[in-house]
Amino acid sequence: MSYQLLVVLSFVLFVIGMIGVAMRRNIIIVLISLELMLNAVNILFVAASKYLHTMDGQIFVIMVITIAAAETAIALALVVKIFKTVGMVKIDDMKKLKW
């Protein structure tokens, strides 16, 4: 369980999430991929916290979790609003800014 291995794992997970954000057209799956990217970063923070013997990384993970929760709430509220307005949850349908 070396540090390099954890960095590689975190990087791989981040890239998988990034592929999801870039390639999926369903807005809910895009949001899920966003959460997965944040989670991959959290793994890296905790790994660095373990190998540097300091608590700063773990404190930062708590902050990231807080921001992620607020972000998810707002994003899902937006999804509901878009669904009520446009009637679809595909990203390609969101071309207009007016409602």
Add this chain to the structure above:
Amino acid sequence: MINHVLFYITAVLLVLTYTYAVIAGNPVYSALAMGGAFFLTSFLFVLLGAPFLAVVQVIIYVGAMLVMFLFIIMMFDLNRSSSAPVKYKPSTIFSYVLTMIILLVAFYMARGVVKMPEGFTVVGFGSAENVGFNLLRYYLLPFELASFILLVGVFGAITFIKKRDRV
């Protein structure tokens, strides 16, 4: 040695669940794979000496965020018929049995019949005490700012959802 084996198993399962969450066609499966990935991440946190974060991860991500996602997905998939009779497949029965076992263990653990394993109570690095001390001693301002951001998030979500008054 056992830590290494557990780490490799967790890493492989994490990559698999991440991939499935990204490529799944149905958003429900995607959200459930996300929940599995969060559980595995909390397991990884335990291996990395952050037991408090593991608990927080399960409570917030699986307990709040996954339920929120599933709520929204279920709101949108209303055209699919939901009145089909429940079929008792082996997996359904297995999940019922597993739930009953978990509930029983939790019940007896709460009654004090089943003891926590020796050395499970966490002190020192990564414990709740240590995290709380650091959070309130050295990171008080970011802590308060985070609570303020949550308040802003609540306002934002309500503002998006509520109907606008026509004047």
